[in-house]
Amino acid sequence: MAAICSLFIINKSGGLIFYKDYGSAGRMDTNDSLRVASLWHSMHAISQQLSPTVGCSGIELLEADTFDLHCFQSLTGTKFFVVCEPGALHMEALLKVIYELYTDYVLKNPFYEMEMPIRCELFDLNLSQAVQKDRVALLGR
Amino acid sequence: MIGVGKIKQYSNVLDKPLSKGKQEVSLSAFSFLFSELVQYNQTQVDNIAELERRLEDAGYSVGARVLELLCHREKGNRRETRLLGILSFVHSTVWKVLFGKVADSLEKGTEHEDEYMISEKELLVNRFISIPKDMGTFNCGAFVAGIVRGVLDGAGFPAVVTAHFVPVEGQQRPRTTILIKFAEEVLRREARLG
Numbered sequence: 242m243a244a245i246c247s248l249f250i251i252n253k254s255g256g257l258i259f260y261k262d263y264g265s266a267g268r269m270d271t272n273d274s275l276r277v278a279s280l281w282h283s284m285h286a287i288s289q290q291l292s293p294t295v296g297c298s299g300i301e302l303l304e305a306d307t308f309d310l311h312c313f314q315s316l317t318g319t320k321f322f323v324v325c326e327p328g329a330l331h332m333e334a335l336l337k338v339i340y341e342l343y344t345d346y347v348l349k350n351p352f353y354e355m356e357m358p359i360r361c362e363l364f365d366l367n368l369s370q371a372v373q374k375d376r377v378a379l380l381g382r
Numbered sequence: 383m384i385g386v387g388k389i390k391q392y393s394n395v396l397d398k399p400l401s402k403g404k405q406e407v408s409l410s411a412f413s414f415l416f417s418e419l420v421q422y423n424q425t426q427v428d429n430i431a432e433l434e435r436r437l438e439d440a441g442y443s444v445g446a447r448v449l450e451l452l453c454h455r456e457k458g459n460r461r462e463t464r465l466l467g468i469l470s471f472v473h474s475t476v477w478k479v480l481f482g483k484v485a486d487s488l489e490k491g492t493e494h495e496d497e498y499m500i501s502e503k504e505l506l507v508n509r510f511i512s513i514p515k516d517m518g519t520f521n522c523g524a525f526v527a528g529i530v531r532g533v534l535d536g537a538g539f540p541a542v543v544t545a546h547f548v549p550v551e552g553q554q555r556p557r558t559t560i561l562i563k564f565a566e567e568v569l570r571r572e573a574r575l576g
Contacts, residue, residue, distance in 0.1 A: 351416075363510065363512045366554060
């Protein structure tokens, strides 16, 4: 049972820079994933403006009937979000781990160009390990 | 109070023992700096061989200084004069000071008499670096190769030093091998010394 369906990373202007599918549910083609990314970027920005609370940082969790969407925005405006099964736990922690991997293996890589799609072998490698670990933790419960 | 009176007062700064210095720096800070070094050099070159050479040159100056410092700090102003001595000095002393550990292995090349290899499972400078596919066999370890060349050259062992990725069976990541090819004169001198 895969808790995570997909992972998106979008840059500060709403462009999709990383997308990965996990499991068969909710598989998307490239166009759809780009659309979801920019839609989410705009919705996130609007939610920030419409929120009645002062200093709101945008939507963190969207709960739907068939999926949950957890979002984490870094200080520089890069957004990480995962689509997962309803009620999946520890997604905030997973997003933090992914952010950490991004800062390590993407930002410290001299061959990565800022705001461009992420193509780093080490990032992919460590990411799949982190997600795997998350799954093992799920099975253990 | 604990420790009071333990610190000896030196009236003359020259009498003070040379401080060991701060042993560690932040890995993140180093990685960002190194990343910038690579990015800067990338803007200055138009092919990969040139980039490799520039990184090696940057390392060379580090190596020359490291040799000077370590001979003074660790060796009491003496330096190794024999081939195996200097190699183990690089493999253990230099590596320990620069990377916090001794290198994974030091081997003699099987095919050529004048070749030695220092291998490292995960070279510190490569910790966060993924080489894009279109750059082929380029290895940022060229910087470390430069350091080794700087140390060897400064100690009177001129050599050609290169860094290579070597795939390891059962491992996803290749290891980095620093290949040292000594100049002819070094081997001749070594033979004479017996």
